[in-house]
Structures are given as structure tokens and as C-alpha cells.
Amino acid sequence: MSPSKPPLPSLISTHDFAAAFPLAVPPKTLAFVTSAATDSLTHAANTAAYAAITLRPRVLRDVAGPVALRTTLLARPVRSPIYAAPTSMGRTVHPEGEREIARGCVTAGAAVVVSTSASFAVRDVLRVVGGRVPAFFQLYVDRDRGKSEAVLREAVEAGAGAVWVTVDAPVIGKREADERVPLEEGKVTTPMSGAQAVRDAAGGGLGRIMGKYVDASLAWGDVAWLRACLPRGMPVVLKGIQTAADAVRAMEAGVEGIVVSNHGGRSLDTSPATILVLLELQRCCPQVFDRMEVFVDGGVMRGTDVFKGLCLGARGVGIGRGILYGLGYGEGGVRKYMEILNDELETTMRMCGVTSLDELHPGLLNTRAVDHLVPSSLDEEHPYAKWRRSKL
Numbered sequence: 001m002s003p004s005k006p007p008l009p010s011l012i013s014t015h016d017f018a019a020a021f022p023l024a025v026p027p028k029t030l031a032f033v034t035s036a037a038t039d040s041l042t043h044a045a046n047t048a049a050y051a052a053i054t055l056r057p058r059v060l061r062d063v064a065g066p067v068a069l070r071t072t073l074l075a076r077p078v079r080s081p082i083y084a085a086p087t088s089m090g091r092t093v094h095p096e097g098e099r100e101i102a103r104g105c106v107t108a109g110a111a112v113v114v115s116t117s118a119s120f121a122v123r124d125v126l127r128v129v130g131g132r133v134p135a136f137f138q139l140y141v142d143r144d145r146g147k148s149e150a151v152l153r154e155a156v157e158a159g160a161g162a163v164w165v166t167v168d169a170p171v172i173g174k175r176e177a178d179e180r181v182p183l184e185e186g187k188v189t190t191p192m193s194g195a196q197a198v199r200d201a202a203g204g205g206l207g208r209i210m211g212k213y214v215d216a217s218l219a220w221g222d223v224a225w226l227r228a229c230l231p232r233g234m235p236v237v238l239k240g241i242q243t244a245a246d247a248v249r250a251m252e253a254g255v256e257g258i259v260v261s262n263h264g265g266r267s268l269d270t271s272p273a274t275i276l277v278l279l280e281l282q283r284c285c286p287q288v289f290d291r292m293e294v295f296v297d298g299g300v301m302r303g304t305d306v307f308k309g310l311c312l313g314a315r316g317v318g319i320g321r322g323i324l325y326g327l328g329y330g331e332g333g334v335r336k337y338m339e340i341l342n343d344e345l346e347t348t349m350r351m352c353g354v355t356s357l358d359e360l361h362p363g364l365l366n367t368r369a370v371d372h373l374v375p376s377s378l379d380e381e382h383p384y385a386k387w388r389r390s391k392l
Contacts, residue, residue, distance in 0.1 A: 008329045008336060014301050017325040017337055024328035029092040031181040032206045033324050036265040037173035042273065043265030046299025049273035052369045053308050058353030067346040068356040073316045074162050074235045074257060074293060076134035079109030080342050081357065082306060084334070085261075085297045085318030086138035086164065086239075089188055089206065091119030093327045101327055102128040102135070104334025108342075109133060111316070113164055116140040116151065117190045117211070123158040131159060138164040138239065140193065141222070143215045151192050152229045163230060164259065168240025170218065172211040173267040179205040207266065223253045237295070240267075242277055244284035245378050250292065251285075257293040257315075264298050264320050272373075274298040275305075278312040279367060279374045289313040303344020307352070311360045 005023035006016070022030050036043035069080045084105050090097030097119035105112040111134040114125045122137055129135045137155035142148045152163065188206060193213055226236060235256035241247050242262055250258045260278055262271045272280075274296050281288055288294065296309045297318030309317045319341070326337035349355060352364050367374075377383075 005328065008332055011336065012340070014322055014325070014337060014340060017322065017328070017333070021325045021328050025093055028181045028183050028206070031177045032089070032092065032175075033321060035175035035177035035207075037175060037267055037269040039269055040265060042262055042269050042271050043299075045273040046262070046265055046275075047301055047305075048299075049275045049370060050299055050302075050305040050308055053275065054366045054369070055304065055307075055348070055352060056364055056366055057351050058364075061353035063350040063353060063355050065355055067349050069342060069345065071315070071357055073111050073134055073295075074136070074237070076111065076161055078111050078134060078316075080338070080345075081310060081314075081316045082338060082341050082345070083111035083295075083316050083318050084113060084323045085320040086113040086115035086118075086166075087320050087324055088115050088117035089119055089190060090324065090327060092188060092206075093324050094330055096330070097327075098125045099128045100331050101323055101334055102126075103331040104326065104338070105129070106132050107331065108335045108338040110338050111136065113138050113318070114155075114160070116192050118192065119190065121191050122151070122155045122160065126158040126160065129159075134161050136160055136162045136164055136237070138166060140166055140169070140211070140213075141215045141218050142193070142213050143217075144213075145215075145225070147194070147213075149229050154192075156231060156234070162235035162237055162256070163226070164237040164239045165226060166239045166263075167218065168242065168261060168263050169211070169214065169267050170216040172205075172208040172214070173263070173269070175205055175207055175266060178207055220249060220253060223255065237293075242271055244277075244280045244375065245380055247281050247288045247294075248285050248378060251288050255292065257295060258288075259295040259297060259318065260314070261297050261318075275308060275312065276370060276373055278309065278314060279370070282312060282362060283374055283376060284378050300341075303341050303346070304348050306341060306345045307348040307360070308365055310357060311362055311364050313362075
């Protein structure tokens, strides 16, 4: 007999949720959620880079009062800077899927981003939210732009507060663990994209198969097309920025925010850990933090990780896989996962001598162990290798 998943009250860390997840879901779901691109190096580096950055605690500060975690994300008030990043096909984890994630976020007072690849239409998820917490819509642009325009209209009518456009996945990464586990054809659908899971000659990867509709021609000029699809003043966020040069390009394009993200290591293996990209922005283009809201996701497992992201300029810190780990226990699991991170963030802040998000700054961190990995200029050329391949 396989062991049953442990009771929710016994879970006291995010790692406990990760360990329980294989006992809560079928093998195909486990492979889809936990897999990453090829050798999973970026997936591991996302977390390892946080661990390499150490804290510089300040002592003998009065931290007896309450810790103020309340802030705003895109001008929407939230109880905490930790938000639910967009995730796909939640119904493979729990029958209520993204609707249950929304319920957990409401009780936790956290913002939620609903994916184009959700198991339920955006209107169904936002109906659960009911305006009680900020809810944003993540868009994968369809090769048939008319379909994207229709789903954007639906998201706007449902009350989405902003549109987050994924830009780091023009094609879907090769996730070998997901490919290896057979799938039941037709059992998984995503109503907003119209995709349906079918096995093909390359394997049974849910991510690859379900993402075949994504438009690989999406380019900077399409920001204007997106604006034309939305009401005036609706914020646009580009999700998947991985270099300072592209952060500056996003700023110049006039978007309201960016997400420093590598798709949780699921798109391009050996792309940089996201906390290192935040450092690159601080070194090469610090002005972007004043011109846009900067978010970060990928590899966050502890409140100390959240603290480090916030110290380096992130307005909000997103949780992706972890939300699905919590979803294995339904609404209560999502809420508890968020609460664990919030509690750890509060403890970290007090230990470092601060009680308000406004007091966080890079000087509370020692980044010397990773500074040599951070590019030092916006120049897209290699710093010394100037060779070019000769034309044949």
C-alpha cells in the first residue's frame, strides 16, 4: 500500500508540502508540476542562488510592535507582497482547481494571477474572488490573435485588474519527466485556450502539447496591439524578463510592470536564476524600479527568500509550484502555504531589525558570493569574446 499524505496540521514548512505532494496527486500530475527544462539546472539554481545570498542582521532595534506587510500591487491593496503566480491546469491537482486557489488567496488576503491555461474560464475564477483581493490575468498570446482578443475581453469584463503577458516561452521547453509519463488523451482541457491533451510522437508532455497554440512571432511592437485590446489605463505587465537590457526595453515600451522570471526553470535551462537578474537590474539599470513595478518569482521556498527579493527591489514575490503543492490540500492548503511564508517573512524582518516593508534595502544583504555572476553593463555583447562566424 502506498502511504497516505500527512494531515495538513502536521505540515510546518513549504518543504513539508513539497514532500507530501507526490502522495496527493496522480503520477502524470506530479510529473507535470515538478518537471523543469532538460537537466533542471535553472530550476535548482533559482533556489540555490537565494541560499548563497546571506543576511546582515541589525540588532538592538525596537521590533516589539506589529510588522507591517500590507502594500499595494499595481495600486491594489494587499495584506502581503506574496502573491499566487499563474499556474496551469489546476484541476489535475484538485477538482476545483483555480477556483480553489482563488478561495485560498481570498482567505490569505493575497493577490492571484489567473492563467490562460487554467482549468476554468477566467470569469469563473474571478467570480470566486468577488473583488475581495486583487486578481490579474496572465495571457499566452495565441497564433490566432482573434482568440486572444476574445479572452482579453472576457478577462476585462470579469474584472481582471491587469494583464500579465508571458514573454519567456515563445516555444515550450523540453520537460523530460513530463514527456515520459503517459497521459490519458482528452482528460485534460483548458477552456480559454481551447487546448486538449493528446499524445504525439514526441511523448506525452502536458506543457508542450497544451502550449502548441502559443504565438512565437510575438515581438516588442505587439505591446501597441495589446494596448489597443484593453481599456485605457489598464496596467500591462511583461512576465519573463531575464536581462537588464530587456528590462530597459520594457520601461521604454511604457508598460506598468515586469516579472523577473524564467518560468520556474521550465523554459530554457541554464538561464539565470531570477534573484541574480534582480541584482543585474540594480547594477545596470536601477531606474527601472522607479518607473515600473518589478515582480519576481522562481525558487522561493522560505520567508528569507521573500525578504531578499524585496530588499533587491521587488514589489511582489510570486509563488507558482508551491501554490499547487498547497492545492493538494484544497483551499486550506493554499492558505496555510501562504501563511507559513508570511510568518517566516515577519520573523526575518524582526531579526534584521525592521518592521515595515519601507525599511527594506539592499544593504541588509551580503551578495558577494554571487556578485561575480552578475553582468556589469547593458551591452549585449560578450565582454571580451568578439568573434563572429564567417558567412559561408
